[in-house]
Amino acid sequence: MKNLKKPQLLVIALAVFFIVLLLLLPRVEKPETEIVESEEVSSSVDETADLSVENRALYEAILNKISSIDNPIEKIDWYDSLSGFWESHGDIYQAAEALSEIANIIQDKPSYFIAGDKYFEAFQNGSDVYKKSAFKKATDSYQKVLDLNPEDLEAMTSLGVCYVEGAQMMGEAPMKGIGLLKKVLEIDPENINALINLGYFATKSGQYEIAEQRFKRVLEIDPTYADAYIYLSDIYFNTDRKEKGIEQLEMYKQYVDNPEVIEQLDDYIENIKNK
Numbered sequence: 001m002k003n004l005k006k007p008q009l010l011v012i013a014l015a016v017f018f019i020v021l022l023l024l025l026p027r028v029e030k031p032e033t034e035i036v037e038s039e040e041v042s043s044s045v046d047e048t049a050d051l052s053v054e055n056r057a058l059y060e061a062i063l064n065k066i067s068s069i070d071n072p073i074e075k076i077d078w079y080d081s082l083s084g085f086w087e088s089h090g091d092i093y094q095a096a097e098a099l100s101e102i103a104n105i106i107q108d109k110p111s112y113f114i115a116g117d118k119y120f121e122a123f124q125n126g127s128d129v130y131k132k133s134a135f136k137k138a139t140d141s142y143q144k145v146l147d148l149n150p151e152d153l154e155a156m157t158s159l160g161v162c163y164v165e166g167a168q169m170m171g172e173a174p175m176k177g178i179g180l181l182k183k184v185l186e187i188d189p190e191n192i193n194a195l196i197n198l199g200y201f202a203t204k205s206g207q208y209e210i211a212e213q214r215f216k217r218v219l220e221i222d223p224t225y226a227d228a229y230i231y232l233s234d235i236y237f238n239t240d241r242k243e244k245g246i247e248q249l250e251m252y253k254q255y256v257d258n259p260e261v262i263e264q265l266d267d268y269i270e271n272i273k274n275k
Helices: 013-023 039-044 053-068 072-088 092-106 109-125 128-148 153-170 175-187 192-204 208-221 227-238 242-253 259-274
Strands: none
Touching (some): 072 092, 092 128, 109 128, 128 153, 192 208, 192 227, 208 227, 227 242
């Protein structure tokens, strides 16, 4: 989960102005009833239904090539092509499935992480039909890294974040994931990835004091970790500390190279001051 599982970050540097505005709005959770997927449903879905005749032929050609190869190592490039095929058609889950086949052949940390990250992306942004399956396979992929090395802090953090993000959907408390993130800090108190994630989840649950401590600790370790300034500004704006929020945005500006983003930040700061 390197650097907070970047797809999960509320802050993207090139759109920071708009994202800060979104952070100040109430968050609306997707109703759990919208997720109708089960193992049976996902296995019955025809993923090729929307493909054109030409693309279906290309898909079948790739599958036939994979089936014709006996040596698993020689299948890797074709599974990679299959993943790219589904990625180009917007099916993140099927792209992850192909990457998982590669991971099962190579059985090393990088390949399991690539598959896990793609499953996590499918869980967050893919079709609701596959959400539960994508969540389970993401956690399985990160667990396989831990099976190779139980002290792998990157995998531990990724697994922890995945458990927290999936807790509501799975009807579980998020503490299993939070516990993993805290275990990372017990082993490495200066692990920025774990600190940022714990601060992020504390913010989401309204535990602003705890979140503030986490992000300040990040900046003590690395003052150039720009996203922490944005997270802190969000906390300060949400707790009626406008001047401190503006101060954090000014700090963030030091690490922005895009003139348009700087201009947007200046306009936003000016609007805040005039309120």
